[in-house]
Amino acid sequence: MKMYAIELQNHDPEVIKKAWEKYRMNPKNVFMPTPAQLIQFIDDGRPDVNEAWAMIPWDENLSVVWNDEISQAYKVAYPLYKEGQKNSAFFAFKEVYEKLVFEKRKKNIKPDWELSEGFDRELRISAIKEAISKGYIDENKANYIYPEFQLSAKENFLLESTELKNENLEDQRKRRLIIKELLKAVSSNDYEKLEYLKIESEKLIKREV
Numbered sequence: 001m002k003m004y005a006i007e008l009q010n011h012d013p014e015v016i017k018k019a020w021e022k023y024r025m026n027p028k029n030v031f032m033p034t035p036a037q038l039i040q041f042i043d044d045g046r047p048d049v050n051e052a053w054a055m056i057p058w059d060e061n062l063s064v065v066w067n068d069e070i071s072q073a074y075k076v077a078y079p080l081y082k083e084g085q086k087n088s089a090f091f092a093f094k095e096v097y098e099k100l101v102f103e104k105r106k107k108n109i110k111p112d113w114e115l116s117e118g119f120d121r122e123l124r125i126s127a128i129k130e131a132i133s134k135g136y137i138d139e140n141k142a143n144y145i146y147p148e149f150q151l152s153a154k155e156n157f158l159l160e161s162t163e164l165k166n167e168n169l170e171d172q173r174k175r176r177l178i179i180k181e182l183l184k185a186v187s188s189n190d191y192e193k194l195e196y197l198k199i200e201s202e203k204l205i206k207r208e209v
Contacts, residue, residue: 023038
C-alpha cells in the first residue's frame with residue numbers, strides 16, 4: 001500500500017478513487033491492479049484511442065480541436081495512411097498515442113487543446129462547437145485558440161435578430177457580408193473600415209425605407 005501511495009501521490013485521491021471504480025466495473029479485470037493500470041483508467045478529459053483516431057481530419061478542408069498526444073500520434077500514422085495502409089496506420093497511431101497519454105497522466109499533466117485549422121471557415125466553427133459540446137474546451141478557451149469564434153457568435157446573433165426574410169437575396173447577401181466585416185473591423189480597431197461599412201449600412205437602410 002505504501003508503494004501505491006508513493007507512485008500515485010501526484011494525483012488527487014478522488015481521481016484515483018474513480019479510477020479504481022472504473023477498473024472494478026470492467027469484467028475483464030479480475031486481478032488487483034498495478035499503479036500503472038490505475039493510471040490508465042484515470043479520466044482526465046482525454047479521449048480513448050478509438051475516439052482520438054476518429055477525430056483526425058484527413059481532408060484539408062476539415063478542422064479539429066485536438067491535443068498534443070493526438071497530433072504527435074497522427075504524424076507517425078500519416079505516411080502509412082497515405083500509402084493506403086489504414087490498419088497499420090491505426091496501430092502505429094495507437095502505440096504512440098497510448099504511450100504519450102500514459103506518460104502525461106503519470107505526471108498529472110492535463111491535456112492542452114488547440115485548433116488545427118482546415119481551409120473551410122464554417123467547418124472550423126463547427127469543430128470548435130463540437131469540442132465545447134464534448135467538454136474538451138469552454139468558450140473562453142475557444143475564443144483564445146480561435147478569436148474569430150467570438151465574432152462568429154456575435155455574427156449569428158445579429159443575423160438571427162435581423163429581419164432578412166423580406167429582403168431580396170442580393171440584399172441578404174450584402175447585409176450578411178457587412179455584419180461579418182463590421183465585427184472584424186471592430187475587433188481590429190479598423191476605424192477607416194468602420195466608416196466605410198457605416199456608409200454601406202445606411203444605403204441598405206434607405207433602400208428598405
